[in-house]
Amino acid sequence: MSTAVAISHPASEEWRQPSRGIVGMACLIAAESAIFIIFVVAYIFYLGKSLSGPTPREVLDLPILSTICLLSSSITVHFAVHELRAGRIGRSSSWLAATVLLGSIFIAGTAREWHELIYRHGLTIRTNLFGTTFYSLVGLHASHVIAGLIMLSIALIFSLMGKVNSSHAGRLEVLSIYWHFVDAVWVVVFTVVYVLGR
Amino acid sequence: MATHTPATSIAAHPALRQRGRALDVLYDWITTVDHKKIGLMYIGYALIFLVIAGIEALLMRVQLAVPNNTFVSPQTFNRLFTMHGTTMVFFVGMPILFGFGNYLIPLMIGARDMAFPRLNAFSFWISAFGGVLLYFSYFAGSGLYGAGTAPDVGWFAYAPLTARVFSPGHSTDYWTLSVLLSGVGSIGTALNIVATTLSMRCPGMKLSRMPLLVWLYFVTSCIAFIAISPLTAAQIMLMIDRYLGGHFFDTQAGGSAVLWMHFFWIFGHPEVYILVLPAFAFANEIIPVFSRKAIFGYPAMVAATVAIGFISMGVWAHHMFTVGLGPGANAFFTLATMVIAVPTGIKIFNWLATLWGGSIHFTTPMIFAIGFLFQFLIAGLTGVMLAASPFDWQLGNSYFVVAHFHYVLVGAILFMIFSAFYYWYPKMTGRMMSEKLGKWHFWLLVIGFHLTFDFMHIPGILGMPRRIYTYEADRGWAIWNMIVSSGAIFQTIATLIFVYNLVWSFFKGPKAGADPWDAWTLEWSTTSPPPSYNFARTPTVESRRPLWDLKHPEDPDTNYE
Numbered sequence: 001m002s003t004a005v006a007i008s009h010p011a012s013e014e015w016r017q018p019s020r021g022i023v024g025m026a027c028l029i030a031a032e033s034a035i036f037i038i039f040v041v042a043y044i045f046y047l048g049k050s051l052s053g054p055t056p057r058e059v060l061d062l063p064i065l066s067t068i069c070l071l072s073s074s075i076t077v078h079f080a081v082h083e084l085r086a087g088r089i090g091r092s093s094s095w096l097a098a099t100v101l102l103g104s105i106f107i108a109g110t111a112r113e114w115h116e117l118i119y120r121h122g123l124t125i126r127t128n129l130f131g132t133t134f135y136s137l138v139g140l141h142a143s144h145v146i147a148g149l150i151m152l153s154i155a156l157i158f159s160l161m162g163k164v165n166s167s168h169a170g171r172l173e174v175l176s177i178y179w180h181f182v183d184a185v186w187v188v189v190f191t192v193v194y195v196l197g198r
Numbered sequence: 199m200a201t202h203t204p205a206t207s208i209a210a211h212p213a214l215r216q217r218g219r220a221l222d223v224l225y226d227w228i229t230t231v232d233h234k235k236i237g238l239m240y241i242g243y244a245l246i247f248l249v250i251a252g253i254e255a256l257l258m259r260v261q262l263a264v265p266n267n268t269f270v271s272p273q274t275f276n277r278l279f280t281m282h283g284t285t286m287v288f289f290v291g292m293p294i295l296f297g298f299g300n301y302l303i304p305l306m307i308g309a310r311d312m313a314f315p316r317l318n319a320f321s322f323w324i325s326a327f328g329g330v331l332l333y334f335s336y337f338a339g340s341g342l343y344g345a346g347t348a349p350d351v352g353w354f355a356y357a358p359l360t361a362r363v364f365s366p367g368h369s370t371d372y373w374t375l376s377v378l379l380s381g382v383g384s385i386g387t388a389l390n391i392v393a394t395t396l397s398m399r400c401p402g403m404k405l406s407r408m409p410l411l412v413w414l415y416f417v418t419s420c421i422a423f424i425a426i427s428p429l430t431a432a433q434i435m436l437m438i439d440r441y442l443g444g445h446f447f448d449t450q451a452g453g454s455a456v457l458w459m460h461f462f463w464i465f466g467h468p469e470v471y472i473l474v475l476p477a478f479a480f481a482n483e484i485i486p487v488f489s490r491k492a493i494f495g496y497p498a499m500v501a502a503t504v505a506i507g508f509i510s511m512g513v514w515a516h517h518m519f520t521v522g523l524g525p526g527a528n529a530f531f532t533l534a535t536m537v538i539a540v541p542t543g544i545k546i547f548n549w550l551a552t553l554w555g556g557s558i559h560f561t562t563p564m565i566f567a568i569g570f571l572f573q574f575l576i577a578g579l580t581g582v583m584l585a586a587s588p589f590d591w592q593l594g595n596s597y598f599v600v601a602h603f604h605y606v607l608v609g610a611i612l613f614m615i616f617s618a619f620y621y622w623y624p625k626m627t628g629r630m631m632s633e634k635l636g637k638w639h640f641w642l643l644v645i646g647f648h649l650t651f652d653f654m655h656i657p658g659i660l661g662m663p664r665r666i667y668t669y670e671a672d673r674g675w676a677i678w679n680m681i682v683s684s685g686a687i688f689q690t691i692a693t694l695i696f697v698y699n700l701v702w703s704f705f706k707g708p709k710a711g712a713d714p715w716d717a718w719t720l721e722w723s724t725t726s727p728p729p730s731y732n733f734a735r736t737p738t739v740e741s742r743r744p745l746w747d748l749k750h751p752e753d754p755d756t757n758y759e
Contacts, residue, residue, distance in 0.1 A: 020313040020397035026388040027423060036428030042435065042446060051452045087527075126443030129452050134437055136446075139312060 021174040029181045032144070036185055038049055039140055040192055043133040048120055052130035056198050059117050059121040063100050064196030067190055068147070073102035077152070077176045079133045085169040092172075093159040098154055099179070103149045134193065139191050231315035232730055233300050233389065236322050237625065239601040240297025244290050245697075250333075250530045251285035252693065254278045254685055259650075263683035265671035271373065273576070275667035283353030286375060288380040289329040291611065296387045298618055301626065303391060305721035305728060306409045313393035317386050325383030328376040328542035335372035349373035352665065354466060355436075357447035357458040362440050364723055371440060374433050381430045392449025395419075398445040398547055399719075402739040404589035406621075409719045409742070410493060412475045413500050416481035417507045418472050424511060425468035432461035440708070456521060463514035471510040474606065476502065477547060477614035481567055483619050485549050485718045488564035489556030492743060495548040501536030502541035502548075509538045520594040528587040535585035546571065561715075566617035570645055573609030580655070590636075598658025604651050616643075618695065623703065624710030628726040631707060635699040639692050646688025653681045718743035 047056075114135075119124045122180035125135045155172060158164050164172075227235060258278050259271045270278065300318065304311055311377060314320045335348045349369045359369050395416045399408070403752065434709070437456075438444035445451035447458045480750050486493045515523060515531040558564065580602040586588050593599060603640040616639070623631045667676055713722040723745055724733055741747055741755035 016395045017399060017403040020393045021495065023393040023396045024314060024389055027392050027419075028385075030420075031385045031389070032425045034424050035416065035431045036462075038428045038431035042457065045457060046452070049452045061629040125438065126445070129445050132444035133445055136435065137478070140434075163551075 001060055014098050019170060019171060022177065024025060025174045029177070033185075036140065036188070037102060039133075039137045040188060043137050043197070046129040046133050050052060050130045052128050054121050054123055054127075054130070056130060056134070056193070058118055059123055060194060060198055061086070061113075062194050063109055063113060063190075066106045067186065069102040069109070070106040070183055070186050073099045073106075074180050074189060075078045076102060077179050081169060081173045081176050084164070084172055085167040088184065089159065089162075089166075092164075096152060096159060097098070100149060100152050105146055107142065107149070108139065137189060138193065141185055144185070148175075148179050149195045152179070200409050205613050206300065207453070211594070215572070216306075216445075216733050231311075231319045233304050233312045233318060234626075234728065234732075236318050237297045237299075237301030240300060240322055240746055241292045244294035244297060247285050247329060248290040248696075249693075251290055252690070254282040254285070256690060258282065259683040259686045261667060262679050263667075264680065265669055265673075265676050268281050269667050270667070272667040274352065276352075276665075277348040279665055280349050280352050280373070284332060284377065285329075285350070286607070287353065287473075289325075289332065291473045291607070292327075292384055294382065294615060295418075295473065296357050296459075298480070298622070299391055299418075300614075302386070302721060303394055303412055303415055304398065305625075305724070305732055306412050307395070307398060307403050308720050308733060308739065309398040310396065310732050310736075312390045314390050316389050316444070321383040321386030321390065324382075324386070327642040328383065329381030331372055331379065332376035332653050334479055335369050338368070338372075341651060341744045352737060354459075354462050356462075357455040358438075358449050360440070360458075361448060364720040367510065373442075374436055376435075376518065379431060380432045381426045381433070384422055385430075388422035389640035391419040400733075400737050400739065406497075407739060409741050410482035410499055411479040413477045414482065414503050418475040418479075421468050421472055421475075421506060421507050422427065428461055432458065432465070435461075441502050452711045456518075459518050459521065460515070463517040466517060466644060467514040470603075470606065471506055473611055475506070477611040478503070480618040480621070481549060481570060481616045483717075483719065484563050484567050484617055485552050486560060486566070487621075487715050488559045490559070491552055491556045492746075494549070494551035495544075495555075496742065497546055497682065499548055505541040506538060509541070511532060514628060515537060516585055516587075516590070520538045532585055532587050536582060539578060540650055546575060546578075546722075548738070561620070562631070562633055562640060563617045563621035565637070565640050566620065569640065570579050570610055570613040572606060572740070573613060573647070577605035577610055578603065578637050591660060593662055596658040597662045597664055598655050600664050601654035601658055604654070609651065613643075616640075619696075619700075621715070622721075623700075624714045625721055625726050626702055626729070627707075628710055629703050629707030630710050630714060631703040632699050635695055638693045639699065640687050642692035642695065646690075646692055648649050649685025649688060653678050653685070657682075673717065711747070716749075718746045720744055723748075 016180040036121040076095045080092045080099060083089075083095060123131050123134075125131050152175065155164070155175060209552055227239065230236065257270060258275065261267050261275060277496060300312065303309075332349075339411070347369050349355075349365060349372060351370055351373065355370070355373065359365060395412055405413075435444070435446040439446050439453075440449060445453045447453050447455060449455055466597065482493060482499065513526060513531060513535045518536045519528060519531070579600075584593065585601055620631050620636055623629075657678045660678075662673070662675045662679075664667065669679075712724050712725050714726075715722070720733075720737060720739070721728070723737065737744065741759055743755050747754040747756065
């Protein structure tokens with residue numbers, strides 16, 4: 001065969017495939033989950049193995065307010081997508097703004113906690129194994145929250161500038177899946193670090 | 199039913215702008231998001247690193263050819279084996295396989311590009327930057343004040359050797375960062391391959407009709423998410439230890455060196471399957487075409503691949519039998535490792551059944567594929583031997599292990615990569631590679647490969663440990679090392695012939711046409727090389743072999759699937 005051939009049949013049935021954005025985000029979440037699992041394993045493996053203090057029981061408090069804020073931001077971002085799909089841009093922007101606000105409160109809570117740990121309890125990343133594993137695990141999660149906040153803020157700015165319409169709902173949904181993932185990771189981190197690890 | 203559209207209708211599209219100046223061409227390649235160009239850049243970049251890492255291997259073989267040699271210093275030798283291993287795994291194996299995947303997957307599923315073209319370009323450039331960073335350590339490894347020095351901690355960089363106290367300077371950090379960047383690029387490409395496979399197929403291309411190559415790349419990419427990310431995590435921990443004073447792998451502060459081994463091999467063993475599954479993928483396409491038969495047992499092949507994917511996640515600690523894991527873990531990892539021989543065996547039997555009764559054409563791609571079958575079998579058998587933990591205690595960290603994994607990496611994977619080059623080169627360039635030079639390449643490589651790696655098992659059994667820079671004359675290893683090193687000469691000549699063939703055929707090779715092998719998958723339905731949009735009209739398929747249906751409308755595959 002030396003000539004090129006192009007083959008084409010009339011499609012007999014409707015041809016449907018999953019959205020590439022959602023598939024791509026699912027893949028990213030799979031890869032990120034593996035990273036988090038390794039850090040969680042390291043945290044659990046080194047529980048109680050520090051050669052010096054302070055210990056988690058001495059210095060850690062339950063971050064109740066932060067947790068409530070972060071978990072409820074999953075609901076607000078869901079409503080933002082829902083309203084955008086229905087074409088109600090103004091309401092969608094309000095829900096996005098609420099999400100950014102709640103996420104920022106969480107980050108502020110982490111900042112306050114770290115400030116207290118460093119300056120009052122003298123716990124830094126080099127103090128002991130607890131410090132090393134705590135700051136890296138919680139910091140890894142916090143950096144994901146910050147990345148999500150940056151992306152949500154960009155979406156909010158575009159929305160306020162009137163550049164967003166209901167055809168962008170699919171994209172905002174991909175972002176919301178990331179945000180749900182960040183929340184789900186916090187449930188694991190909270191359970192391991194603040195409940196079981198104390 | 200099929201409607202023929204001759205190639206001239208494709209050529210009727212406006213011709214590409216003439217690009218006379220070299221800068222324009224360069225600009226075009228640097229800014230491209232076309233999956234074919236990115237695929238070719240991956241392959242070209244991997245070939246450059248293949249030559250570099252090959253030269254490093256040659257230097258080591260010269261050093262080890264005779265006892266008490268002083269050709270290179272012990273320090274240089276440590277750097278050579280570290281750079282050879284890291285380069286071959288991260289900057290030859292991964293990019294060359296991702297390159298072929300990038301090039302072939304959209305063509306095989308009737309798509310015009312990958313799902314995320316810009317992410318594709320980002321993944322390539324970040325991986326390429328990682329490779330450059332690794333070699334930049336030769337100039338800047340000791341920082342501004344000292345001369346350059348490459349990483350010398352071995353490709354698996356066991357703790358606590360990587361601690362700041364034992365590895366001062368920045369060479370280890372160059373290793374960490376380059377591997378980290380390569381990991382980011384690999385995750386990006388794997389994500390792209392999965393999204394392309396699931397969301398970009400042409401109408402009628404159900405999952406059960408996809409070419410096996412696409413299936414295997416899909417499974418490989420899924421393994422990559424779970425396998426490469428732990429390495430990324432471990433490298434972040436190592437950076438925290440080295441730069442922020444953390445204690446993850448600091449045994450002085452209660453940290454564990456064994457934890458690094460676990461994290462590394464949770465990546466390290468699935469990595470072998472990330473490298474070997476694409477080689478299987480090439481075999482799945484090439485063996486049927488040159489046996490003139492459809493692949494035997496398509497569903498069994500898919501199932502075996504998925505099974506390998508799952509089992510490969512549970513075998514990592516067979517790299518750590520000598521640590522002393524205890525009887526429970528030893529038994530588990532011995533059994534899990536042996537179980538993986540079952541799906542792999544299914545594959546070998548399916549390939550044999552495809553050959554059986556076929557009208558076999560001994561072209562260059564086919565003889566490489568047959569070489570792969572035999573050599574992969576032997577590599578698998580020594581793998582089963584090493585899986586038995588008592589046997590491993592005897593031979594762990596010896597040249598037997600080195601011989602085993604080079605049998606997989608060279609005898610199986612590299613042979614199949616060469617096979618893929620001869621098979622798809624006509625599609626990529628529009629010209630055939632020289633069959634005569636191809637046969638010379640094959641036979642010299644077979645002789646060199648078996649001289650080197652068959653005989654490398656023996657000094658291992660006689661007790662020669664890996665990573666020693668020289669040995670005493672009275673150990674009885676000298677003759678074997680001389681044979682092993684002499685094989686390297688044949689392999690070098692064979693590789694030079696291959697490189698010459700690549701260049702010569704690009705200018706002087708006979709014109710290939712769209713479908714030189716009378717093959718059956720969609721990439722052969724478009725011109726060679728394909729236009730930037732791949733298909734003028736999106737094809738529709740009704741079976742696993744759309745071109746067979748087109749060429750044999752009286753007996754289409756749809757009757758049998």
